Amino acid sequence: MAQQAMAQQDMSQTAEQSDAAAAAAAIAADIDAMSADRLADLPDAGAEELPVSAEAPEAPSGPEATTYLLIKELRSISRARSLRLQPEDVIVAVDGQPFQKDIDTFLDIMFECDPDNGVVLSIWRQGIVFNVIARGPLGCVLEHAKPEVSEKATADFADVVVEPQENYTTFEVLRDIFRNCIVLDTRLSPTAMIFPPIWCLQNRLWEVLVATFLVYGITLAVHWVLFIIAYVVLAIYFKKAHLVLRRSFAMMRGRHIWLVLAAKSELEAQRLCRKLDPKSVFVPDLVGPPVTDEPPKKRRRRRGK
Template sequence: MAEETLEKITENENYNTIDEINTDENLEELKEIASFLKISELKLKCRARNLRLKEDDVIVAVDGEIFHGSILEFTNILSEEDKQTLLTIRRQDVFFELITFGSLGCTFKFTTAEETIEIEKALNDHQIFPFENYKIFEVLRDLRRKTDIINAAPSSISWIIPPFWLIQNKLWEVLLVTISVYLITLSVAWWMFVITWILLAIYFNKGQTTILRSFSIYRDKHFWLVLAAINEEEVQKICRKLDPKCTFEYPMVPPNEGEINSKKRAYA
């Protein structure tokens, strides 16, 4: 349906007669119905910027449904109280999802007929999963394109055995301090050690995302993406599509050319 409408728009875009298009308002109405929304400008402080969206990112789907609505309709959907919204975004021929809560706070324009047809064709190869399957990931990257992926979902290990969680995430500085505190309190009294263990477990459980993010920034990495995906492997695939030269601590995708060359030099 959208393709047929867009073809009509394309055929008539060089005409302005009553026979071809009754009024300019009708043409604009057709474009709004058939087109996708594209970010035209980001405000200095807005949710879209916090979500690491960029100008010319296209809003393709809302909650798994292809969205051809108006700017007002889109704003109303995001403004619903106590509702998280799954958005499908297209950037540089790459589709990805993110979850937002509230209005994005940016301005929009509409995609052209050609852009819309191209996006709809490409969307056939992209799968959108049910909302409950998605987890939120934060992606940070340094100048050498080393990438950290932070799963914002709470980990039970941080509550049950905090030192193992610290080892798993290579937070060696925090691990050293934590073990020192354990040993000091244990040497004073066993009950003090138990209280300390519980308090630190609560702290790590509540602030695990903040801790991981802070240490990633401390290691000279900067925010790159905020994504919603079903697992870390999917996140790595999206990152590799957006930046073929990015690398990961625990790669789940085939190595890029730079990684292959460095391995060859290492074995040479």
């Protein structure tokens, strides 16, 4: 009897296991059927979305393709600051060609330019276009100008003719608080090497002139060979330091570097400066008297009746 009871119990357990397996198989079949239905719907959905994405219009090109580059910020030590560029200056052309490309392209041009010759950059500032010669990256933060600013720059640049770089010379303009300006030609004058005293007279370097005559007099009093050696040494010194001397003594007299321009002559440089500041005064003046403010009218004192 006990064996029959155990056999019946085993049979009931086997039946329960088979029923559970059948139920699990049925559930799995239902899940597979539902997955198949979903997969069957996917190709149609994909077929509907693909043409839409393929035919979707491209995003309109931003200001990178239609506007010039604008200087947003200057670093404390950078080539842009040495060239006396300012925030809000707009770079309208590179070597005479209007530049409306992206910032990376401009950086590549500046990194790859010849460090001896550089490139001519046309700068727009408050309606005035002038040129500078940059011999490497500017080292400033750039962004694209607003469309209305680019339109104004384009209109002002239309009348400007940019000549080949070899026709330009870099001029430094130093100005004091009274707007008295001097224009320094950065080219070497042969007079500075051949006869330094005359060069000092031309540039009003009185202290340098006195020091030069003292050196000549002392060496000549000792021996004429020593005088010749001193003459040659001073000629080499003036060749290397002619610009530093002029700039340093101008700054010692209260002036600071206001502009750095690429122009064909000192006359053209003064004209550009006069456009940027109509009240600027030059020594020597090649462009005529500056604009002056009218003196205030004196009020008459009314006498009492």
